[in-house]
Amino acid sequence: MTTATKVPVKPLGDRIVVQPLEAEQTTASGLVIPDTAKEKPQEGKVLAVGPGNWDEEGEKRIPLDVSEGDVVLYSKYGGTEVKYNGEEYLVLSARDVLAIIEK
Numbered sequence: 511m512t513t514a515t516k517v518p519v520k521p522l523g524d525r526i527v528v529q530p531l532e533a534e535q536t537t538a539s540g541l542v543i544p545d546t547a548k549e550k551p552q553e554g555k556v557l558a559v560g561p562g563n564w565d566e567e568g569e570k571r572i573p574l575d576v577s578e579g580d581v582v583l584y585s586k587y588g589g590t591e592v593k594y595n596g597e598e599y600l601v602l603s604a605r606d607v608l609a610i611i612e613k
Contacts, residue, residue, distance in 0.1 A: 517558050519592065519599060520560075521560035522561075523562070524562055524574060525601055526601070527556070529597075552584055556577065575607075575610075576610060585606045
């Protein structure tokens, strides 16, 4: 398991802090995509993970399926964009994460 960069933002509950990865700058044929035509990235690196929500009885936490350092695919319009100390982060709910990308 790789360790992620320490981030000063600690998520609560089932929240996850993700650093979006840059979208492709060129097409497969080599054309450069201008900033105005780029799609919003849907892939990012998990920097911090909350402790999870409580079970129905409120006795124990349900851990999340992702961990720090994972690269995930998330919902296109999910989460909240946050800027802190000049860095841009995305705070997602665990349900906004669609898949873990294994490389």
